[in-house]
Amino acid sequence: MRRALILQMWIVLFLGTFSRMGNAQVANAKVLRGNSITTDLYRSDENITVTSAGGFISSPNYPKAYPRNLCLSWKLLSPPGTVIHLEFDEQFNIEEPVKGKCSYDYVEVEEKSQSSTIKWGRWCGQKAPSSLTSKSNTLRITFKSDDYFVAKPGFKIHYSLVGDTNLEAAPELLSDMGTNEMPTTEVPQTLEDLDKTIATFDTIEELLKSLSPATWRQDLESIYTQTYIYYRSKSYHLASRQNKVDLNRLHDDVKRFSCTPRNYSVNLREELKTTNAVFFPRCLLVKRCGGNCGCGTNNWNTGCSCQPLKTTTKLHEVLKYSPETSPYKQQQQKQRVRWVIGEIFLSHHETCECACPLQPPR
Structure with missing residues (x-):
């Protein structure tokens, strides 16, 4: 009787160990990147109307770790004649890049208009731009995470309206926005006209004030802070504005030494x-x-x-x-x-x- 009881206990221990080993192998298979055993992505698209009150977008569970397998998209729309300003929170951390590229988890900002597409950048790791300002009244922010590593706190982006905020009082404009998009100032229609316009200014501040009087300060700052997926200028990595490239000095040198x-x-x-x-x-x-x-x-x-x-x-x-x-x-x-x-x-x-x-x- 006693021998039978001992034999039964050994069988239970053996089966339990085998079961745990099997579960561990399945778990390991599920987290292997690129393995066929993955969970389907959770997708979500949201349209947001940007008003003078502003708002923010953040990764789920911010400031805690964001979930796996996400593909979230936010389309920001502002009234015609206005643009959108984004401020990135300093607490920014997404899965680190691989070989210098954000391939797995990242947040991306792009701007599409009828004539062009601007990819403001794709960011991961612990570095993101402090701010950027759109050129039109439409922006799209995309956040993606895969089925492997996650990080915390993720990201948080504050958005605000720049331009004629009195348009907010006209509901008919809000309901029609995006269909009658107009620039904040009269910008030359061709590159040849714009090139001739540039020749009339001596400083970068004068040029931006003329082309975008409502957003020229943000435009000036974004020259040194905005990044692109494939290239980051040396100016982006320098610590202070005083150390960055002096566009006005370059312009003066050309005029001084041309003839x-x-x-x-x-x-x-x-x-x-x-x-x-x-x-x-x-x-x-x-x-x-x-x-x-x-x-x-x-x-x-x-x-x-x-x-x-x-x-x-x-x-x-x-x-x-x-x-x-x-x-x-x-x-x-x-x-x-x-x-x-x-x-x-x-x-x-x-x-x-x-x-x-x-x-x-x-």
């Missing part, structure tokens, strides 16, 4: 129009006016030419050889090549100016 004296190498025989002598060195450096007439200004590509305003003549000493003419052919053939120090004068340009067809005579 300036610069080194050119000239062939002495061609420059002096001499055919009965040779020189060493064959070429010398001289200062000559060069460059276009202010690329980025109104004078660009309008027939203007870079011409010298002040010219000076400088003396150069070189080796010179001139064969002597002799009536005796045999004596000429035996003549040695004799080099002498020769003095030549070359023209140098000290200052330059742009001469334009429409420019009045001085």
Whole structure:
């Protein structure tokens, strides 16, 4: 009787161990990424009307860990004549990227209009932009998680309305928004017109104020903070605005050095129009006016030419050889090549100016 009881206990322990091993194998199979045993994605699409009151979007369970197998989408719509501003919460953490790419869990922002699609970025890990502002009144935010790792706290994005908030009082505009989308300012319709408009401004602030007076501050900041999926500029990684690329300085440098004296190498025989002598060195450096007439200004590509305003003549000493003419052919053939120090004068340009067809005579 006692032996039978002991045998029964050993059988129970053996079956329990086998059962736990089997369950562990199934559990491991379910979490293997790319395995066929997965749970279907939970999908959700939501439309949100953005008003002056604003609001926020967050990952489920924020600030706790978000669930697995999600594909959530929010479409943000604002009244015509307005744009949408997004602020990312500092507590941001989604599954880390793999080989620098957010392939598994990520939050993505894109903007689609009738003429173009802007992919503002796809973010994961612990880095996200502080803010960004749309160019139109429609944004789409997508959050995706797979069936493997999760992280916390996830993400939280605050959205707000930028532009003419008085439109909120007109229900008929809200019900029709997106069908009669209008820009906040009159923007040139073609790239050629926009290029000509840019030439009239000296600073990036003046340009953005003219094109987008309601959102120019956010637009200026987004130049240094917005990111794209395939490329991040060095400016994005620098710590402060003072250390970032100075677009105004680059613009001033182009105007300052477009038409300036610069080194050119000239062939002495061609420059002096001499055919009965040779020189060493064959070429010398001289200062000559060069460059276009202010690329980025109104004078660009309008027939203007870079011409010298002040010219000076400088003396150069070189080796010179001139064969002597002799009536005796045999004596000429035996003549040695004799080099002498020769003095030549070359023209140098000290200052330059742009001469334009429409420019009045001085």
